Amino acid sequence: MTEDSAHRLTTAEAADLLGVKAATVYAYVSRGRLTRRPGESGRGSTFDAAEVEALARRSRRESAAPQGELSVRTALTLIEGDRYFFRGVDATELAASHPFEQVAEWLWTGASAPGAHFTAPPDALAAARRAAGALPPHSGPTDRLRVAAVAAAVADPLRFDLSTDAVLGTARALIPTLVGALTPGEGTEGEAGGDASVALRLWTALSEREPDPAAVRCLDTALALLVDHDLAASTLAARVAASARSHPYAVVSAGLGALDGPLHGAASALAHRMLVEVTERGAAPVVADRLRAGQRVPGLGHRLYAAEDPRARLLFELLDGLPQAAPALAAARDVVATTARHTVLPANVDLALAVLTVGAGMSAEAGEAIFAVARTAGWIAHALEEYGERPLRMRPSGTYIGPRPPLPPP
Missing domain, CATH: 1.10.230.10 (Cytochrome P450-Terp, domain 2)
Structure with a gap:
């Protein structure tokens, strides 16, 4: 027996460890949950023992979740005792003392990021503005955000790179691109300038009033507070998209779609x-x-x-x-x-x-746009978590309640 084969399990051994039938083991292979190799004789299959043991541990955790409801493990936000926490830190204290960009970085990486600054790539911003500018005059700011996210995705040929560094780079570019698309024109970073904070650029896009530091700080704090709030409807939609290995722009688009409702973002x-x-x-x-x-x-x-x-x-x-x-x-x-x-x-x-x-003299729809820009950071954080889970795990089974087949064709 070679050293490599000593760490391989037969189909029967894998099924026994997982507590399932052999056919289920091969179903796990087809779903990407396990990888198989032919046996040494060319007959049968073998499985990596560590991979099977890891799947068994995940299966036990999932089976222990409350029945009838979806439970998602996350290290991002805890809501407890009328308080909420980002990675263990009181979220209101964090938002009161740190700008939105730093709070977003904390949620993404769990590391401090003094001086964090987000910049929109010129090509992506130009594409997003052209797409948003083609909307009917009555379109609201959130309508512009939705088409801007799609246009920015098309402008990024590397959007399918789901490595952590690539996703973080996309997030840092997408948020200012969305904000920039709220302002008509062909400029690069809007009237507030490329060196401005996200809050100042967003104020300039949503209000015709001259921004004062106290008002912009209030908007900045609102963005930081709204970054994440556990598994809200839009966040769950974003995680489902990430579970299917959608790229970050598509994840944000899924979140924006679920956000559009009177019981959530609106x-x-x-x-x-x-x-x-x-x-x-x-x-x-x-x-x-x-x-x-x-x-x-x-x-x-x-x-x-x-x-x-x-x-x-x-x-x-x-x-x-x-x-x-x-x-x-x-x-x-x-x-x-x-x-x-x-x-x-x-x-x-x-x-x-x-x-x-x-x-601030903003429109009624401005609040939803503020919410969407802030929560984009949270959707990306959840996508980063979901990319680390097994793919397509958020696939519940439907309970069929229609007429029993077979029925004659209509």
Whole structure:
């Protein structure tokens, strides 16, 4: 027996270790979960013992997950006790003391990145702007982000390189490309300039008002707070795409597709419009109209927090120091107080984001764009994790409830 064959298992031995039938072992081979080699005599198959043992350990962990729900192991974000943490660090403390770029780098690599700066490649930015510029005039900022992601992918012939360094390079280029595509024109990095932070460039793209340092810092903190939040719907969509080994641009496109809904990324737009109405009519009639119509009051409550959303708490503290945000902030507090007469529902980050966009003179859709730019960093972080897992593992089985075959053709 050679030294190499001593570490090989027969099909029967592999099946016994995995606790499955021999046919299932070959099914694992066809799905890419195991690799096989012909036996020394040319008959049968052999399997690497370490690879089989690793698959057995993964299978035991997966079988121990709660039945009926998808469980994904991640080292990125923990939500616990009305707080949330990025790689073990309190996320609100991190966002309060570090710019968005450094928080993104921490989530991606787990390493400090002082002076981190993101730059859009000229070719990708030009392609993204041309694609976004071809949209109808009524298109919103998130519409521009979606087509920009596709255009940037086409401009990158190396997009299929899924090595960690290549994916990180794509992330650092894609985020400023998306922001740059929000600004019409053929320039390279937008009116704020290529040396500006992502927050300053995003402010310039979304608001016609002159940015002041305190307001831009508030936007920068919002970006840092929104980088990731465990397995939200868009993040799960991004991980499914990464599980199929889609390139990072396609992963971000999957996330952007799932983001488009009133219960996720578009929630801040509903809160924005509500706050504008409250400043004109008062909180009581506006809240009453929504309840009478059977609608939820946007920007209140969160299924993961019993108390106030920690992201909203930090943003409100910063917004309290912005004079231009005072009317919207007062309106938000009136909404919370009005609904508390019957049900105590603390503010969530969508309401805080709405205060920011109203106070900055941005459109109602700006909050979703801010959310999307920030969460792009999180989707990339989850993609990096998923690329390290076995491919196509997120393939649940459907429970068929239709008519039993065979039926005659219609």
